[in-house]
Amino acid sequence: MIRPRRSLLFMPGSNARALEKARLLPVDGLILDLEDSVAPEAKAQARDQIGQAVAAKGYGRREVLVRINALDSPWWLDDIAMAAKVKPDGILVPKVSSVQDLSAIADRLSDLNADMSIRVWIMIETSRGVLHAEELAAQVHDSETRLAGFVFGPNDISRETGIRMLPGRTAMIPMITHCILAARVHGLTVLDGPYSDIASVDGFALECAQARDLGFDGKTLIHPGQIEACNAAFTPPPEDVAQARKIIAAFERPENAGRGAIQLDGRMVERLHAEIAKKTIAIADAVETMGR
Numbered sequence: 001m002i003r004p005r006r007s008l009l010f011m012p013g014s015n016a017r018a019l020e021k022a023r024l025l026p027v028d029g030l031i032l033d034l035e036d037s038v039a040p041e042a043k044a045q046a047r048d049q050i051g052q053a054v055a056a057k058g059y060g061r062r063e064v065l066v067r068i069n070a071l072d073s074p075w076w077l078d079d080i081a082m083a084a085k086v087k088p089d090g091i092l093v094p095k096v097s098s099v100q101d102l103s104a105i106a107d108r109l110s111d112l113n114a115d116m117s118i119r120v121w122i123m124i125e126t127s128r129g130v131l132h133a134e135e136l137a138a139q140v141h142d143s144e145t146r147l148a149g150f151v152f153g154p155n156d157i158s159r160e161t162g163i164r165m166l167p168g169r170t171a172m173i174p175m176i177t178h179c180i181l182a183a184r185v186h187g188l189t190v191l192d193g194p195y196s197d198i199a200s201v202d203g204f205a206l207e208c209a210q211a212r213d214l215g216f217d218g219k220t221l222i223h224p225g226q227i228e229a230c231n232a233a234f235t236p237p238p239e240d241v242a243q244a245r246k247i248i249a250a251f252e253r254p255e256n257a258g259r260g261a262i263q264l265d266g267r268m269v270e271r272l273h274a275e276i277a278k279k280t281i282a283i284a285d286a287v288e289t290m291g292r
């Protein structure tokens with residue numbers, strides 16, 4: 001069954017209250033952060049806190065990822081060792097730019113004898129990472145890499161390139177689309193980065209709708225107030241589900257058995273639309289099963 005990843009909420013590993021609160025939040029996943037939201041002097045305490053929280057296993061069906069520090073930092077080896085021990089669903093590695101980076105992560109996990117259930121997610125948030133996105137995505141075919149998906153990182157992209165983060169993201173769309181295409185070619189999940197203006201309800205709703213329409217599978221969040229709108233944007237609405245069922249039923253009729261294209265309610269529908277319809281239904285069913 002498809003695992004819905006409409007909403008994954010980042011929270012600083014140093015914030016005990018947030019780690020506790022997350023057990024009840026209606027998100028599809030959590031990203032317990034050791035990187036940018038944790039000050040250097042708080043890294044060790046945050047690592048311990050995340051280790052205890054993950055080991056306690058109170059997050060139900062929510063997918064739990066631990067974002068470790070970047071490979072050029074002094075902390076990533078301790079971070080990954082903690083993750084190997086407490087077994088979250090995955091680690092999220094920031095600023096991955098090359099296949100060599102992915103190999104370094106795989107080698108370290110292997111040296112630690114880490115359970116193969118721990119998947120590797122990478123943030124595409126450097127210019128080199130974007131340029132190498134297809135090569136990186138292709139590594140999913142090497143099971144040793146454990147690669148599960150991409151998370152786009154607009155803040156770091158903006159920092160490195162000078163591209164400004166503006167409503168509508170016009171200047172960033174080419175690189176977003178490049179990453180989504182790379183992910184799709186190799187069957188990876190791809191999640192949008194966070195939206196920082198937590199006070200802007202309308203701006204956030206627009207960005208969620210845009211992320212969905214660009215083809216992202218879901219979006220990462222930074223505040224509980226963003227969950228509901230994000231889930232709503234990435235949940236197929238009942239009318240789309242009803243239409244999807246209608247398309248599938250139409251192609252199952254004996255008179256349409258040999259046809260590639262049919263007319264349904266005044267529109268042309270092809271078998272590729274039946275494939276899309278099946279995915280819509282699978283996501284809707286999975287969301288219903290999760291009960292959110």
Ligand SMILES: CC(C)(COP(=O)(O)OP(=O)(O)OC[C@H]1O[C@@H](n2cnc3c(N)ncnc32)[C@H](O)[C@@H]1OP(=O)(O)O)[C@@H](O)C(=O)NCCC(=O)NCCSC(=O)C[C@H](O)C(=O)O
Pocket residue numbers: 009010011012017018019021022033036037123125152153154155156157193194198221222223224
């Ligand atoms: C942005 C925040 C620092 C705001 O925190 P705060 O001022 O405390 O917010 P509120 O008073 O509105 O909080 C209300 C209650 O909600 C809880 N809360 C807040 N945020 C979270 C959260 N993320 N997860 C769980 N719970 C949260 C508060 O504890 C309050 O609870 P209560 O006490 O019961 O009232 C803060 O939201 C925050 O730290 N957000 C996450 C920041 C983060 O993780 N950043 C890193 C990821 S984004 C990134 O790195 C960029 C990316 O890499 C890129 O390059 O683009």
Ligand SMILES: [Mg+2]
Pocket residue numbers: 036094123125153155156
């Ligand atoms: Mg970043």
